Amino acid sequence: xxxxxxxxxxxxxxxxxxxxxxxxxxxxxxxxxxxxxxxxxxxxxxxxxxxxxxxxxxxxxxxxxxxxxxxxxxxxxxxxxxxxxxxxxxxxxxxxxxxxxxxxxxxxxxx
Amino acid sequence: xxxxxxxxxxxxxxxxxxxxxxxxxxxxxxxxxxxxxxxxxxxxxxxxxxxxxxxxxxxxxxxxxxxxxxxxxxxxxxxxxxxxxxxxxxxxxxxxxxxxxxxxxxxxxxxxxxxxxxxxxxxxxxxxxxxxxxxxxxxxxxxxxxxxxxxxxxxxxxxxxxxxxxxxxxxxxxxxxxxxxxxxxxxxxxxxxxxxxxxxxxxxxxxxxxxxxxxxxxxxxxxxxxxxxxxxxxxxxxxxxxxxxxxxxxxxxxxxxxxxxxxxxxxxxxxxxxxxxxxxxxxxxxxxxxxxxxxxxxxxxxxxxxxxxxxxxxxxxxxxxxxxxxxxxxxxxxxxxxxxxxxxxxxxxxxxxxxxxxxxxxx
Numbered sequence: 001x002x003x004x005x006x007x008x009x010x011x012x013x014x015x016x017x018x019x020x021x022x023x024x025x026x027x028x029x030x031x032x033x034x035x036x037x038x039x040x041x042x043x044x045x046x047x048x049x050x051x052x053x054x055x056x057x058x059x060x061x062x063x064x065x066x067x068x069x070x071x072x073x074x075x076x077x078x079x080x081x082x083x084x085x086x087x088x089x090x091x092x093x094x095x096x097x098x099x100x101x102x103x104x105x106x107x108x109x110x111x
Numbered sequence: 112x113x114x115x116x117x118x119x120x121x122x123x124x125x126x127x128x129x130x131x132x133x134x135x136x137x138x139x140x141x142x143x144x145x146x147x148x149x150x151x152x153x154x155x156x157x158x159x160x161x162x163x164x165x166x167x168x169x170x171x172x173x174x175x176x177x178x179x180x181x182x183x184x185x186x187x188x189x190x191x192x193x194x195x196x197x198x199x200x201x202x203x204x205x206x207x208x209x210x211x212x213x214x215x216x217x218x219x220x221x222x223x224x225x226x227x228x229x230x231x232x233x234x235x236x237x238x239x240x241x242x243x244x245x246x247x248x249x250x251x252x253x254x255x256x257x258x259x260x261x262x263x264x265x266x267x268x269x270x271x272x273x274x275x276x277x278x279x280x281x282x283x284x285x286x287x288x289x290x291x292x293x294x295x296x297x298x299x300x301x302x303x304x305x306x307x308x309x310x311x312x313x314x315x316x317x318x319x320x321x322x323x324x325x326x327x328x329x330x331x332x333x334x335x336x337x338x339x340x341x342x343x344x345x346x347x348x349x350x351x352x353x354x355x356x357x358x359x360x361x362x363x364x365x366x367x368x369x370x371x372x373x374x375x376x377x378x379x380x381x382x383x384x385x386x387x388x389x390x391x392x393x394x395x396x397x398x399x400x401x402x403x404x405x406x407x408x409x410x411x412x413x414x415x416x417x418x419x420x421x422x423x424x425x426x427x428x429x430x431x432x433x434x435x436x437x438x439x440x441x442x443x444x445x446x447x448x449x450x451x452x453x454x455x456x457x458x459x460x461x462x463x464x465x466x467x468x469x470x471x472x473x474x
Contacts, residue, residue, distance in 0.1 A: 024265070025280050026149055034151040034261055042340060042401050073402040074376045078340065082396035085389050086382035092366050095166065095351025096202040096209065096250060 007055070008048040010041020018052060022059045029053060029070040042078055045070045113141070113277070118450060119296050119305035120144040121284055121319060124155040125260065125435045127311030128267035129443030132190065134450060135274035142276040143305070145298055147283035147315070150264045154313045157374075157406025159336060159362045160260040160436045161349050162195065165227050165252030166202055166216055167434070171461070172415060174223040176434065178457070179441035180254050186440045190270040193263040194357055200255025201230075201239060202351035203246045203391065213250050220252075227252045241345050241392050257349045259357070260436060267439075279303075287322040294427070307450055309428045310421070314372070314409040316431040325421060328412040328467045329431055331371055335380045335405040336364035337388065339398045352391055361395065363388040376403040409433055418442065418462035419449065429464060 003016035013036050021035040029045075029052055032038055038052060039045035045052075053067040075084070118134060120127045123146040131144045150156070162180050167173040183195045204213060210229065217227040228251045235242060235249045268278060279300060286297035287308070294308040310327075312319040320327035341359030353363040365387070366380045381403050388395045409431055411417050416432035428450065430442055441457075448455045 024268075025278070027281065028149070031149040031152060034156045035265060037261075040402070042399075044402055073404060074378070074381060075400060075403070078399040078401055080396070081337075081339065081385050081388055081398050081400055084337075084382060084400055085385035085396070086379075088383075088386070090383045090386040090390060092352075092364070092380070092383045092387045094202075094204070095365060096204045096213070098166075 007051045008036075008038040008041065010043050010047070011037040011039075013038040013048075015055060018055050019059060022056065027056065027060055027062075028068060029056065032056070033070050039070050044073065044076070114302065115293075115304045116141045116143040116277075117305065118142045118307045118309065119294065119303060120309040120311055121296070122146060122311035122313060122315070123150045123264075123268065123278060123280070124153055124311065124313050125264055125267070125439045126313065126430050126432065126442055127309070128264055128271065129439040130309055130311060130430060130446045131276050131278075132267045132271040132274075133443035133447040135271045135276040136447070137451075138274055140451075142271070143279065143303060144271070144276065145279045145282055145284055145296065145303070147281070149280045150268055151261060153315075154406050154408055155260055155264050155435065157336070157404050158260055158334075158436055159354055159364065160258050160263070161200070161354065162197075162256045162258055162437045163200060163349070163434070164254045164437065165200055165220065165225055166250055166351070168216070168219070170219045170223045170225070173220055173225050175416075175441065175457070176437050177223070177225050177254055179438045180256070182440035182444065183256075183258070190266040193266055194259035195256065196258075197253070197256040198347060198349045198354075199238075199251060199253045200349045200351065201235060201242075201249045201251050203235065203242065203249040205246055207247045210248055213248065216250060225252065225254065239346065239348055239350070241394055242350070243391060243393055245390070255349050257354050258436060263436070263439075284319065284322065289424075307426045307428065309430060309446065309450070311430045313431060313435065314407045316409065316417075316429070320429075323421065323424060323427060325424070325464070326467075327417065327429065327431060327464070329417070330369060330410045330412065332408045332410045333366070333368045333370050333373065333405050334364060334408055335366045335376055335384060335403060336362055337381060337384050337400055338362055338402050338404070339395070340401050342398060345394075346392070350391065352387060360401070361388075361398070363395075372407055374405050374407060376405050409435070412467065416442070416462050417464050418445070419459040419464070422463070422465050
């Protein structure tokens with residue numbers, strides 16, 4: 001393996017990019033993920049998890065057993081939006097609705 | 112590592128790292144930024160990162176956001192490509208009865224120079240054909256946009272370091288005292304001293320404030336977001352509720368829950384959010400969701416930024432707010448003015464922590 005070897009296939013991230021993130025001070029998979037997008041693709045780190053943990057271990061000197069995997073997030077495999085959507089009307093607040101509702105605040109009245 | 116600095120900034124999120132960067136620009140101060148974790152591990156790394164102006168109310172608050180949005184192109188020239196795009200912002204409404212409210216908003220915002228248009232359904236669909244035909248209209252402004260938060264904070268930190276500022280990560284601050292006029296900041300790594308201290312702890316500002324013996328009236332609000340697979344570009348604006356990133360992913364979400372620091376995703380909100388996505392853009396029904404994330408946002412009790420000197424503690428400052436992504440270029444600029452010259456180009460009086468004393472005395 002050389003520095004251009006791809007570790008994360010989904011986002012096409014190579015070893016060099018992971019090492020750069022570690023050089024910037026990142027020590028955890030989650031931190032590397034946010035800096036490089038490694039592990040953010042459709043497989044959600046299923047392919048790259050242990051490769052990245054190994055690189056972190058090699059670079060930082062911490063034993064592999066101490067390097068945590070990235071945070072697992074719902075849904076665990078890709079899911080259609082339509083399958084996730086509830087049948088009830090959405091209760092998520094609307095951006096427009098909030099701007100229309102907000103009146104002058106207590107703080108504003110005091111000024 | 113050096114122990115004594117001109118300024119210590121606590122917190123390296125979008126607000127803290129912007130202050131550190133702007134302070135470092137003229138290279139006249141020695142600056143240390145301390146963070147309990149790593150940049151992007153908190154609020155700044157779990158956001159849709161809209162640079163959003165047009166329906167922030169009251170108008171004076173919208174105005175503050177507008178000034179900040181206007182600084183983004185200059186910021187990008189200084190620190191590098193943060194994928195800032197001034198896409199224009201569309202906030203749809205679904206009932207014709209809302210049009211009057213929309214017109215009133217446009218009128219109010221015009222007083223401070225924010226140009227808001229109220230669009231008919233056809234005008235909205237002309238701008239953004241993927242939106243649902245069920246919408247009644249939308250408010251629209253050219254000033255809104257979005258940014259890549261990962262690039263933004265990384266480049267703030269890189270640019271500040273290039274100017275000589277130092278950063279300490281994974282290093283919680285456990286105590287703050289004042290000794291001989293200097294702040295003594297005790298961390299896991301040891302003690303650091305500074306003449307000036309800036310608290311930029313976002314949703315953690317309350318516990319940081321306690322170290323200084325002050326109450327920072329700030330709440331934690333969880334927001335949950337859905338991320339789709341990369342799709343060919345079809346959304347060209349930032350929509351109130353969703354946006355499409357450069358790589359094609361669509362981010363959807365506008366939830367608010369007060370659950371402390373709990374960052375789990377929950378099925379009920381995710382189902383609601385997916386429903387909202389389809390209500391806004393029917394074609395999203397057939398796309399794949401790759402992941403969900405949630406973030407804890409800072410929300411001052413009255414919704415507005417807490418910015419400026421900490422009353423009663425000389426040389427201590429605070430910057431804590433919602434909408435840190437939108438406001439960070441401006442906050443970095445005015446806090447630098449305040450720390451360096453003692454006065455600012457924008458009057459910060461109304462953002463002072465002092466205002467809450469009044470509110471408390473009423474209660």
